[in-house]
Amino acid sequence: MGASAGSDDFKDKYYTGRRNNGIYIPRFRNIGGETNQKDFTRGYGYQGGGGRSDWTKQIAEMAYGAAFKEATLKPGDWQIGLSGFGEILPYQDNKMTLDYNKLDKWGLPTVTFDATLKENELNMRKDMQQQAVEMLENAGFRDVKGHDGDYAIGLGIHEMGTARMGRDRKTSVLNENNQLHDVPNVYVTDGSAMTSAGNVNPSLTYMALTARAANHAVEELKKMNI
Amino acid sequence: MDRRKALRSIGTGIGAIAVTPAVVSLFQSCQSVATYTPVFISENDFKIVSNLMEMIIPKTDIPGAIELKLPEFVDAYIDAVWDEKRKTDFKEAWTAFISSSNKAAGKENAGDLSTADWDAQLAKYLKPGNDVPADEILASQFVNQLRSLTVNAFKTNEFIGEEVLAYAPIPGEQKGCVDLMEATGGKAWSL
Ligand SMILES: Cc1cc2nc3c(=O)[nH]c(=O)nc-3n(C[C@H](O)[C@H](O)[C@H](O)COP(=O)(O)OP(=O)(O)OC[C@H]3O[C@@H](n4cnc5c(N)ncnc54)[C@H](O)[C@@H]3O)c2cc1C
Numbered sequence: 036m037g038a039s040a041g042s043d044d045f046k047d048k049y050y051t052g053r054r055n056n057g058i059y060i061p062r063f064r065n066i067g068g069e070t071n072q073k074d075f076t077r078g079y080g081y082q083g084g085g086g087r088s089d090w091t092k093q094i095a096e097m098a099y100g101a102a103f104k105e106a107t108l109k110p111g112d113w114q115i116g117l118s119g120f121g122e123i124l125p126y127q128d129n130k131m132t133l134d135y136n137k138l139d140k141w142g143l144p145t146v147t148f149d150a151t152l153k154e155n156e157l158n159m160r161k162d163m164q165q166q167a168v169e170m171l172e173n174a175g176f177r178d179v180k181g182h183d184g185d186y187a188i189g190l191g192i193h194e195m196g197t198a199r200m201g202r203d204r205k206t207s208v209l210n211e212n213n214q215l216h217d218v219p220n221v222y223v224t225d226g227s228a229m230t231s232a233g234n235v236n237p238s239l240t241y242m243a244l245t246a247r248a249a250n251h252a253v254e255e256l257k258k259m260n261i
Numbered sequence: 262m263d264r265r266k267a268l269r270s271i272g273t274g275i276g277a278i279a280v281t282p283a284v285v286s287l288f289q290s291c292q293s294v295a296t297y298t299p300v301f302i303s304e305n306d307f308k309i310v311s312n313l314m315e316m317i318i319p320k321t322d323i324p325g326a327i328e329l330k331l332p333e334f335v336d337a338y339i340d341a342v343w344d345e346k347r348k349t350d351f352k353e354a355w356t357a358f359i360s361s362s363n364k365a366a367g368k369e370n371a372g373d374l375s376t377a378d379w380d381a382q383l384a385k386y387l388k389p390g391n392d393v394p395a396d397e398i399l400a401s402q403f404v405n406q407l408r409s410l411t412v413n414a415f416k417t418n419e420f421i422g423e424e425v426l427a428y429a430p431i432p433g434e435q436k437g438c439v440d441l442m443e444a445t446g447g448k449a450w451s452l
Pocket of ligand 1: 241
């Protein structure tokens with residue numbers, strides 16, 4: 036979900052080192068005062084970038100042939116895109132289960148995901164698109180188009196959760212140290228420990244949680260607790 | 262092309278490309294030149310497709326589609342990479358294009374169409390501002406797809422990529438805003 040646009044400016048500018056640069060717009064919704072929203076809680080950030088790789092517009096006129104060929108060798112007009120990365124709230128009924136009636140070819144139970152976007156996410160997505168369009172329009176780009184990738188859970192790149200951390204063993208898999216509630220010598224330290232996505236890129240958090248859990252395991256081993 | 266050499270140069274050149282079975286069979290299908298036998302497109306059609314591609318990317322002071330063996334690449338690429346559905350759709354669109362071309366030229370056999378006949382077809386479907394009649398949408402899709410395939414083959418061709426476009430296999434310093442002429446002499450980056 037986001038928006039993209041083109042520009043007629045800066046035709047004499049280019050970049051070295053594969054791309055000009057990425058864009059990161061930090062969360063600006065629901066952080067207090069005027070930013071608070073009526074129809075959704077939590078928020079999102081944008082990631083995006085610009086580039087000159089698109090040749091379709093400038094050569095459409097030329098269609099085919101020698102002039103067309105020449106145009107394909109030149110950088111296209113500048114384009115820019117913004118994609119929203121939003122939080123999915125930690126709904127208790129968004130879950131995965133193991134299906135022991137349907138085994139994979141190694142005899143292991145297959146995974147069934149049962150998770151959907153709900154009202155908060157759908158409202159947030161509308162805002163994501165609208166704000167991206169507004170930002171690009173106000174910045175002076177042309178042909179601003181909102182896009183909606185028709186997202187279903189699993190299609191993004193920052194999905195997480197399923198072996199949630201929590202205090203209550205009835206509603207969570209892991210305790211606060213990434214140990215299974217029921218089997219304390221098993222630690223799960225990847226993205227599955229998360230309850231909710233936040234909206235920032237997750238890897239550094241996973242690494243920090245992993246370092247913390249590994250440290251905990253070492254201390255517990257020394258005390259002969261696990 | 263020597264397959265081993267090809268694979269080695271993939272390994273060192275574009276580390277990001279995974280050598281999947283499809284890529285391996287793509288290189289296996291690179292046959293040694295002059296006697297190329299098309300694998301996906303029929304031999305008769307291959308001549309027509311080659312000529313159409315040469316009209317899209319003609320020889321100028323830079324070699325054109327045929328000299329660069331873009332038709333061979335496109336044929337092998339479709340064969341190795343596309344799934345059955347895309348292949349069937351492509352053939353269906355090709356058939357529609359041929360019958361629309363025969364009809365427009367008032368001829369029975371696609372082999373009898375002249376360069377001017379084909380040129381009129383490309384102009385009809387590729388030049389902006391022409392309304393495509395509903396029963397010619399498939400034919401028009403074929404031409405647009407052939408143009409995309411041709412341009413992609415052209416821009417990823419080894420000679421074009423290394424000798425014609427601005428080529429910096431090791432990209433070096435990242436600068437987000439530089440003068441186009443100073444950076445590449447006005448050319449697009451190859452990578
Ligand atoms: C295209 C893309 C770009 C991204 N960019 C960023 C970014 O810029 N910054 C950022 O912070 N995050 C980014 N992410 C997200 C981040 O990469 C992931 O959230 C993170 O890698 C997840 O780590 P993980 O250890 O939880 O799971 P994974 O890294 O997915 O590890 C799971 C492992 O389990 C293995 N596995 C699965 N099933 C079995 C089995 N039955 N037996 C044995 N092994 C099994 C898998 O092969 C895999 O190695 C990106 C993700 C994608 C897809």
